[in-house]
Every structure is written in C-alpha cells, then in structure tokens.
Amino acid sequence: MRVAIDGPAGSGKSTVARAVAKRCGLTYLDTGAMYRSVTYLCLSRGVDVSDAEAVSAIARTVRIDFAEGQGTQRVIADGKDVTTQIRTPEVDKSVSRVSAVPAVREAMVARQRELGLAGDVVAEGRDIGTVVFPDAEVKVFLTADPAARAHRRAVQREGGNAATSDDANADAATEREILRDLVRRDRLDSTRSESPLRPADDAHHIDSSSKSVDQVVDEVVALMATAIPVHPAAPAGEGDTTAGATQTTGRLRAFRKNSYDDYYDHALRDFPLPGRVLLGVAIVLVGAITKLLWPWKIEDAEKLWEDVQGRVIVMNHVSMLDPVIIAVSLWFHGVGLRIVYKSEFDKLGIVTWFFSRAGGIPVVRGTADLKAVRRAERALRRGECVLIYPEGTRVKSDDEPVEIHGGFALMAQLAKAPVQPVAIVGARDITPAGKHLKRLGRVWCKAGDCIGFDEVEAKGRKARAVAMEKLAMERVYALRDELRREHPGKM
Ligand SMILES: Nc1ncnc2c1ncn2[C@@H]1O[C@H](COP(=O)(O)OP(=O)(O)OP(=O)(O)O)[C@@H](O)[C@H]1O
Numbered sequence: 001m002r003v004a005i006d007g008p009a010g011s012g013k014s015t016v017a018r019a020v021a022k023r024c025g026l027t028y029l030d031t032g033a034m035y036r037s038v039t040y041l042c043l044s045r046g047v048d049v050s051d052a053e054a055v056s057a058i059a060r061t062v063r064i065d066f067a068e069g070q071g072t073q074r075v076i077a078d079g080k081d082v083t084t085q086i087r088t089p090e091v092d093k094s095v096s097r098v099s100a101v102p103a104v105r106e107a108m109v110a111r112q113r114e115l116g117l118a119g120d121v122v123a124e125g126r127d128i129g130t131v132v133f134p135d136a137e138v139k140v141f142l143t144a145d146p147a148a149r150a151h152r153r154a155v156q157r158e159g160g161n162a163a164t165s166d167d168a169n170a171d172a173a174t175e176r177e178i179l180r181d182l183v184r185r186d187r188l189d190s191t192r193s194e195s196p197l198r199p200a201d202d203a204h205h206i207d208s209s210s211k212s213v214d215q216v217v218d219e220v221v222a223l224m225a226t227a228i229p230v231h232p233a234a235p236a237g238e239g240d241t242t243a244g245a246t247q248t249t250g251r252l253r254a255f256r257k258n259s260y261d262d263y264y265d266h267a268l269r270d271f272p273l274p275g276r277v278l279l280g281v282a283i284v285l286v287g288a289i290t291k292l293l294w295p296w297k298i299e300d301a302e303k304l305w306e307d308v309q310g311r312v313i314v315m316n317h318v319s320m321l322d323p324v325i326i327a328v329s330l331w332f333h334g335v336g337l338r339i340v341y342k343s344e345f346d347k348l349g350i351v352t353w354f355f356s357r358a359g360g361i362p363v364v365r366g367t368a369d370l371k372a373v374r375r376a377e378r379a380l381r382r383g384e385c386v387l388i389y390p391e392g393t394r395v396k397s398d399d400e401p402v403e404i405h406g407g408f409a410l411m412a413q414l415a416k417a418p419v420q421p422v423a424i425v426g427a428r429d430i431t432p433a434g435k436h437l438k439r440l441g442r443v444w445c446k447a448g449d450c451i452g453f454d455e456v457e458a459k460g461r462k463a464r465a466v467a468m469e470k471l472a473m474e475r476v477y478a479l480r481d482e483l484r485r486e487h488p489g490k491m
C-alpha cells in the first residue's frame with residue numbers, strides 16, 4: 001500500500017508519516033530530505049542556487065539513499081551522511097528555490113518512484129499525491145495554521161518538542177522570523193509552476209492545529225484500514241533490490257549475517273541448509289515430547305496436506321501447544337508453513353532469531369500491518385501455508401469476550417488463496433487458569449475443508465473479505481463444537 005502525505009512546512013508530515021510507517025510496518029520516505037540534500041550539496045560546493053543549470057547537474061548525478069542508524073532514519077547523499085547538515089537555516093532559506101527547478105524535480109521524482117517500488121511506503125512531501133504516486137491508495141493533505149506551525153518549528157529548533165509538551169516555549173523573535181520564512185516558503189511552494197503544493201482531488205484533509213500527533217496518526221491508520229490495496233505484490237521471482245523493496249529470490253547463504261527481514265521475505269526452501277536441519281531436529285524433539293505428555297491427534301488430518309496449494313489456516317487459540325501441533329504435522333508431510341505471530345514476542349532477541357529461522361512472520365497487532373499482510377500474501381502465492389490465530393491471543397475461558405482480527409481474509413483475498421478452518425480442544429485443560437504448571441491430558445484437533453472465495457456471496461472486495469472472516473470463524477467454532485461433542489469435558 002502507498003500512503004501519500006502532503007502539506008505545508010511544519011504541518012507535521014514527517015512526524016505523522018514516520019509514526020504511521022512504524023506502526024504499520026511500512027517504509028518511510030521523506031522526500032523533502034531529498035530536495036534538502038541537493039540544496040546542501042549546492043551550498044557546500046559553492047554553487048549559486050539561482051543557477052538552474054548548475055543545480056540541475058548536481059540533482060542529476062547525486063545518489064540519495066536512506067538508512068537506519070542512531071535510532072533515526074539517516075539521509076545519505078553520495079555515500080555521505082548529511083542528516084544533520086540538511087536541517088540548517090541556510091538550507092531552509094534556499095530549498096524552495098532549488099526544488100522549483102524542473103530538472104531537479106524530474107530527477108528527484110524518478111528516484112522517489114524507485115524507492116517506492118516495493119509498494120509498502122508512506123511518503124511525505126508536497127507533490128506525492130498529485131505527481132509522485134497519483135495512484136496511492138491513501139492520500140492525506142495535512143495542514144495547520146501558520147502560527148501553530150511556526151511555534152512547533154521554533155520549539156523544535158530550540159531542542160524541544162511541541163508535540164510532547166503543551167507548554168514548550170520558544171524565543172518570540174525566533175518564532176516571528178520562522179513564521180515569516182514559513183509563509184514565504186508556503187507561497188513559493190504553492191505558486192511555482194512545476195508541481196505546486198496543492199491537495200490531490202481525492203485527498204483527505206486533516207487540520208492538525210489542535211490535534212495531537214496520536215490523533216492524526218489514528219486518523220491516517222483508520223483511512224488505511226478502509227482502503228483497498230491496488231498494487232499487486234511482485235509475483236514470486238520478481239523481487240528487486242532497490243531500497244525499501246524486498247528481495248524475495250535466491251537462496252540465503254549460511255553464516256552470511258542474513259537479516260530477520262531476509263527470512264520473513266524469502267521462501268522457506270531458500271533458507272540456509274544448516275538452519276533447516278536444526279529446525280528439523282527441534283521439530284522432531286518437540287513433536288516427540290508433546291506427543292508423550294499430551295497425546296494429540298488431528299482428525300481428518302489428511303485435509304491439511306492432501307491439497308498442495310498455499311492456504312490460510314485459521315484456528316481457535318487456547319494454548320501454546322496449538323501452533324506446535326500444526327507445525328510438527330505439516331513438517332512431517334513436507335508442507336511449508338509460515339506462522340503469523342504477534343510482534344510482542346520479538347522483545348527477546350533469541351525468540352526473534354528462532355521464529356525467523358522457523359519461518360514465522362511477525363505482525364504488529366491492533367494495526368493495519370500491511371508489511372505482514374504482503375509477506376503472507378507472497379508466501380501463499382509461493383504455495384506455502386500461513387497459520388494465523390484470528391482470536392489474537394489465547395482464549396482462556398468461553399466467557400471471555402473475543403475479538404476476531406480480520407487480516408487473514410485480506411491475505412487470502414490478495415493471494416487468491418482459500419481459507420482452511422481447524423479447531424482444537426483439550427489444550428486449554430493442560431494449563432489450568434492461574435497455574436503455570438502443566439497438566440497431562442489428551443488433545444484433539446480437527447481439520448475442516450478449505451473455503452474458497454467462490455463460496456462467499458457478498459459483493460465488493462471489502463464486503464467479501466468481511467464475509468470470509470465470518471464464514472471461516474463460524475466453521476472453526478462448528479468444528480470445535482463437534483470435537484467437544486465427541487470428547488465430552490474437553491475444552
Ligand atoms: N499534531 C501536532 N501537535 C503538536 N506538534 C506537532 C504535531 N505534529 C508535529 N508536531 C511537531 O511539529 C514539529 C514539526 O513537525 P514535522 O517536522 O513533522 O513537520 P513537517 O510537516 O514534516 O515539516 P517540514 O515539511 O518542514 O519537514 C515537530 O517538532 C513535531 O514534533
């Protein structure tokens with residue numbers, strides 16, 4: 001999904017775009033930083049910013065990249081970290097002039113599109129919704145009145161943050177000067193002939209003057225949740241290596257410092273061999289121990305492996321044994337499985353290390369985590385199964401209110417994959433409420449038939465996804481009730 005946030009200086013675009021990207025697992029693209037980099041290079045090389053030819057020559061040859069470091073996104077121009085240098089008053093004064101040069105814009109827009117190639121991006125600037133990504137699924141035009149923007153910027157320049165402190169003060173003279181500069185820049189940015197600052201016709205307008213950052217972020221995330229992705233994921237084999245994109249092809253080599261993302265984005269068959277062997281050993285051991293302590297059985301188990309296509313397996317969640325049973329069973333039948341797990345588990349490095357090698361895909365709960373959705377979609381297209389617990393967390397009693405998280409239907413819909421319901425009973429009894437010690441006991445699962453979207457009657461993509469969620473969970477609970485009838489007393 002592409003999210004475009006445009007608006008005048010100081011309206012909060014960077015703050016909001018960064019927070020939305022973090023919350024939803026998307027790449028953040030600060031396009032203003034790119035125009036600033038060109039401006040900084042001009043100033044540092046003694047190039048007159050009114051010399052359009054000389055400025056264009058720099059813009060055409062510079063290579064701008066973004067990298068993570070020191071807790072923030074770093075801006076790299078021709079291999080040099082310019083993150084700090086591009087935020088000086090000197091750059092502020094000249095950047096509007098530089099960014100008005102058509103050849104500069106042409107070069108920057110081309111690089112921005114390249115950086116956004118992977119699709120999952122929150123880009124902010126002045127012309128994102130109108131020029132750079134006119135087909136972005138969500139477009140926001142963020143404004144705030146000039147006085148509020150000048151105050152925020154003045155506080156920021158003095159090392160404070162108007163977003164986190166209501167009574168943050170700044171020197172009145174500085175604030176006046178910043179206000180003058182902002183108004184001047186607004187005028188230049190919105191009246192230039194080339195890609196002037198203006199809202200896209202289909203942009204949502206948000207005035208942040210009296211809203212907190214969190215309120216604005218919530219509004220954007222809500223817009224994303226109702227937007228329909230229009231950019232299909234790159235089919236398997238078409239991964240690319242541009243910044244922010246995901247490399248999905250090629251075997252991962254052992255002992256090569258592969259990142260966690262490498263594991264989330266690659267096919268299981270491309271994982272390094274030593275890791276796969278180690279995982280196999282762990283699965284055999286865990287399978288044997290759990291079978292011994294809690295003899296488990298899957299009724300109609302062949303439904304899980306007789307069909308080779310990728311599918312989303314949804315299941316009720318009562319204990320940590322639930323994913324183990326499915327993972328062990330599918331591994332023994334050679335079916336690749338990606339388990340979608342809550343990113344809270346990633347607080348422990350060793351857990352992230354193990355889950356990534358085991359083919360897990362982390363999801364940031366309570367958000368539209370589109371990166372996770374895309375990863376799952378690609379896995380399904382490759383023929384891997386995706387196991388997901390729509391109940392979110394373990395349900396310890398039938399009286400507990402349960403909220404179903406619907407991302408699974410979107411994954412299936414995007415990948416044109418079916419959804420398979422599975423139920424489990426007995427596992428809840430092995431961890432009695434309030435106790436850590438496990439009890440021995442039998443556990444039963446039951447696999448249901450795959451549900452295709454052709455069984456769903458609703459019209460429209462969103463309505464069909466919602467209908468699939470409902471139908472799949474009804475089937476899960478019907479299977480669970482069948483198991484309870486067959487094995488009375490088991491929960
Ligand atoms: N809703 C808000 N309420 C209060 N302060 C905010 C709000 N949004 C952003 N800020 C603060 O305002 C300052 C400017 O925000 P930010 O840099 O995100 O604006 P911007 O639109 O990206 O500006 P520019 O286009 O010049 O880069 C920051 O210190 C930020 O913390």
Ligand SMILES: Nc1ccn([C@H]2C[C@H](O)[C@@H](COP(=O)(O)O)O2)c(=O)n1
Nearest residue numbers: 031032033035095096099125126127
């Ligand atoms: N897409 C963009 C982004 C930025 N600019 C110009 C306008 C600003 O004056 C300058 C710096 O941007 P900021 O860092 O303040 O967001 O760059 C543009 O023309 N188009």
